[in-house]
Amino acid sequence: MSEKKYRAKAVSRRGFLKALGVGSAGALIPAAPTLAAQERAGAPSDGELATLLDLSKCIGCGACVEACRESNSAKFPEPVKPFPDMLPSRRAKPEDWSDMRDVDDRLTPYNWLFLQNAVVEYEGKPYAINIPRRCMHCQNPPCANMCPFGAANKQVNGLTRISPGLCMGGAKCRAVCPWHIPQRQSGVGLYRHLMPRLAGNGVMYKCDRCHQLLDQGELPACIAVCPEDVQTIGPRHEIVARAKELAREMNGFIYGLEENGGTNTLYVSPVPFELIDRAIDKDSGPGANKAGKGKRKRTPLGPGKPHMGPVKDVMADETNLAAAAFIAPVAGIAAGVLGLGSKLLSKGEGDHED
Amino acid sequence: MRTRPYPAWISRLFILLVAALTFTGFMQMPLAKRYALTTVPGMAWTGDFFLVHKIHYVLGVALLFLVALVAVNWIKSWKNTLALTGLGLARAGVVFGLVVSGLLRVYRNLPGVTLDPAAILAIEWVHLTLVMVLGVLALVAIIRKSSAYAVRR
Ligand code: SF4
Ligand code: SF4
Numbered sequence: 001m002s003e004k005k006y007r008a009k010a011v012s013r014r015g016f017l018k019a020l021g022v023g024s025a026g027a028l029i030p031a032a033p034t035l036a037a038q039e040r041a042g043a044p045s046d047g048e049l050a051t052l053l054d055l056s057k058c059i060g061c062g063a064c065v066e067a068c069r070e071s072n073s074a075k076f077p078e079p080v081k082p083f084p085d086m087l088p089s090r091r092a093k094p095e096d097w098s099d100m101r102d103v104d105d106r107l108t109p110y111n112w113l114f115l116q117n118a119v120v121e122y123e124g125k126p127y128a129i130n131i132p133r134r135c136m137h138c139q140n141p142p143c144a145n146m147c148p149f150g151a152a153n154k155q156v157n158g159l160t161r162i163s164p165g166l167c168m169g170g171a172k173c174r175a176v177c178p179w180h181i182p183q184r185q186s187g188v189g190l191y192r193h194l195m196p197r198l199a200g201n202g203v204m205y206k207c208d209r210c211h212q213l214l215d216q217g218e219l220p221a222c223i224a225v226c227p228e229d230v231q232t233i234g235p236r237h238e239i240v241a242r243a244k245e246l247a248r249e250m251n252g253f254i255y256g257l258e259e260n261g262g263t264n265t266l267y268v269s270p271v272p273f274e275l276i277d278r279a280i281d282k283d284s285g286p287g288a289n290k291a292g293k294g295k296r297k298r299t300p301l302g303p304g305k306p307h308m309g310p311v312k313d314v315m316a317d318e319t320n321l322a323a324a325a326f327i328a329p330v331a332g333i334a335a336g337v338l339g340l341g342s343k344l345l346s347k348g349e350g351d352h353e354d
Numbered sequence: 355m356r357t358r359p360y361p362a363w364i365s366r367l368f369i370l371l372v373a374a375l376t377f378t379g380f381m382q383m384p385l386a387k388r389y390a391l392t393t394v395p396g397m398a399w400t401g402d403f404f405l406v407h408k409i410h411y412v413l414g415v416a417l418l419f420l421v422a423l424v425a426v427n428w429i430k431s432w433k434n435t436l437a438l439t440g441l442g443l444a445r446a447g448v449v450f451g452l453v454v455s456g457l458l459r460v461y462r463n464l465p466g467v468t469l470d471p472a473a474i475l476a477i478e479w480v481h482l483t484l485v486m487v488l489g490v491l492a493l494v495a496i497i498r499k500s501s502a503y504a505v506r507r
């Protein structure tokens with residue numbers, strides 16, 4: 001993998017964006033110069049940024065995986081050992097990747113992007129599809145919504161981040177993520193300073209869309225480095241339009257438009273995602289470990305190979321219940337004003353009306 | 355004993371809702387599996403984050419209705435005959451804070467709503483802190499044998 005070869009190209013593309021005066025949330029769209037040319041400098045109110053991955057282009061060179069590591073290495077955990085003894089020891093086990101930093105065939109706290117491969121036959125033709133996998137950056141992310149400490153958040157520019165300083169490492173985000181994306185490293189973070197035996201177990205890590213680069217108007221590392229311009233980033237509505245157009249052109253399919261109610265990562269592929277999901281090596285999602293690669297022992301370090309199956313909107317019920325939550329006080333007031341309460345409430349406990 | 359000059363069903367429903375909300379609220383933290391609560395017969399549901407979350411919502415809806423009903427009746431007719439005790443006032447304030455922070459939490463979870471991370475942190479910790487304060491106040495009220503929120507004037 002001659003990743004250095006691509007460095008110059010990446011830098012020059014950044015230069016191009018800078019020269020164009022594209023701001024922090026600009027249309028950073030190398031693959032669609034017409035869109036990039038539109039003036040969007042410094043307008044984060046433009047809403048969510050989404051990425052588009054054209055899977056027909058990816059050659060599986062792995063440059064993006066390398067670039068991701070390099071770009072984010074300063075954020076990687078440096079755990080303090082030995083880990084605190086946790087209670088109960090049978091159930092609360094440390095997850096340690098610090099001696100396996102080189103693992104690049106799954107998501108780990110030190111590898112936020114990896115490549116899946118699917119060899120499939122579709123309409124009589126063979127395809128070898130390479131799929132860069134990382135956080136989908138859901139539009140309504142359960143990892144952030146369900147975090148009890150406010151450590152995981154979605155930003156206005158459409159990316160979700162987990163604050164390493166606040167995360168307790170309970171891995172709830174991984175449990176509620178439809179793809180089980182965030183990965184845990186024990187021995188780091190807040191829990192060590194609170195009640196390390198009783199609560200918490202490290203910090204969760206995942207792709208944060210290179211926020212440090214985006215904030216400077218630069219492309220995320222994996223996008224900038226790609227020799228095939230597989231990825232495109234820009235305002236979501238434009239990316240959605242582009243994805244649909246691309247899918248039409250190649251008579252292909254889109255993943256991420258409906259999944260979990262919509263994500264800010266859209267994959268476009270010439271072959272159906274059901275076929276891809278069946279062919280990839282995965283350990284999460286429906287039918288994990290059953291289809292495709294045969295039986296596989298569940299790793300004690302949590303799933304790190306996301307599926308590509310259908311995902312319903314996991315927060316949909318909460319959204320419906322929210323209406324009830326906002327109506328309830330109004331209904332209570334109305335009931336009270338209409339006198340429903342007064343009769344029921346007029347009598348006290350063991351009290352006599354006077 | 356005339357501890358509460360308002361109907362018992364209100365107290366009972368309130369205590370039931372607050373207790374259930376506190377439990378499902380604490381279960382938002384990933385504790386059920388770690389502490390083997392899920393292995394207790396009939397408690398397996400505590401390990402289902404989404405189910406516990408939805409139950410918390412439903413209980414919240416019921417509490418919101420009750421609190422609004424009581425508040426209106428207080429303003430309409432009770433305030434002339436009843437007076438909040440000191441502890442009652444403190445607890446009413448805390449419940450109000452819990453309700454507001456809880457509603458903000460619900461709002462935050464709507465699709466299309468993106469709040470500032472600092473605001474989310476504040477909402478989260480205010481909600482979590484207030485429930486603990488309510489617990490302490492309730493304990494004090496029990497010890498002082500003044501668990502009624504209000505007394506007759
Ligand atoms: S996305 Fe680009 S850099 Fe990554 S493997 Fe595919 S072709 Fe290579
Ligand atoms: S893919 Fe998972 S980790 Fe990423 S935003 Fe969605 S729920 Fe969160």
Ligand code: SF4
Binds near residue numbers: 072134207
């Ligand atoms: S956006 Fe950044 S953090 Fe995310 S996968 Fe790409 S390089 Fe890694």
